[in-house]
Amino acid sequence: MEAIKNKNILAHRYLDGISKEKWSMAHDGGWRRGVMTTNMSECLNSVLKGARRLPISAIVHLTLLRCVQYFIERVTKGQRMVQENQLWSDYARRKYEEWAKKSSEHRVVKYDVRSQTAQVATGGRPSRGQHMQVVRISTTDCSCGKWTIFGIPCSHAICTAKWHSLDPTTLVQSWYNISEYLATYEGRFEPLADERYWDRPTFELQHNPVRRERRRAGVSDERGQLIA
Ligand SMILES: [Zn+2]
Structure with a gap:
């Protein structure tokens, strides 16, 4: 904490107000297993890259396709590790x-x-x-x-x-055994039926043109709403 304090007093003050197990691997009792929150969000971002600002149905389709592709790649990788008689991932x-x-x-x-x-x-x-x-x-x-x-x-x-x-x-x-690795990706994805067969939603989506407006420097606040 002293090293952080010397580098940036504001950062030190901010972190001092949060329990250490929430932001530091050294104090989390081993629960994170080396995976920080940023690692997890980067992992999801890499799978869903480009799936933002699309119509909702397109986001659903793209999310399904990307997840299926992700699982296929991992299963193929797992099979290769089995063929090479690896003990662990x-x-x-x-x-x-x-x-x-x-x-x-x-x-x-x-x-x-x-x-x-x-x-x-x-x-x-x-x-x-x-x-x-x-x-x-x-x-x-x-x-x-x-x-x-x-x-x-x-x-x-x-x-x-x-x-x-x-x-x-x-x-x-x-949990590093190859059998565990393969078990992680053994789940199946159900094919997505045509939109005509979907359940009717109990809510109504409303178009909000302000939210879809491209942000320009100096004319929008942090919520993306136009000020000028
Ligand atoms: Zn050691």
Whole structure:
């Protein structure tokens, strides 16, 4: 918070008034799993790009088509991962491989066999850039926070697991399994019938020419309504 305060006092004041778990991964107890609100809205935006300011029926058609296309691409990707005998999705595999490689640069300096806990030093020799992290295998937790956030053992956890003769691949959360990936996209889309067969709406849509007016600088307020 001090770093934010030094950069922008207004931003600090704004964030200070909001519970930290609502905007920070470090304080959310691991519930976001590395996905921030902006990631989710960008994901939806990428699927529905170009579907704004169209007639409502066109938006419904386009949304259906884009979602069907999105699911087809994911199912195809899932089948490719099955053929390549992958254990986890591409995302989890990339992260695990990166951290497994990094784990060879760490070393365990203190450990407790009974509780499978270890203090892990990053880097080879003690230096100013060296950090110490504490890993607890029993509670799937590392002081760096990455294991809790992503559900994938961080480089320190992989190093500790190997030290205790455990297979670190068994510490990756099951939701990254290919079977889970495929189950996410196994839903079916019902074809959309012709408009004549749709249920009659219980409301009436009204055309609002002001809302459809193109915004021009200096002549509209934040709600898009013309001032001049
Ligand atoms: Zn760690």
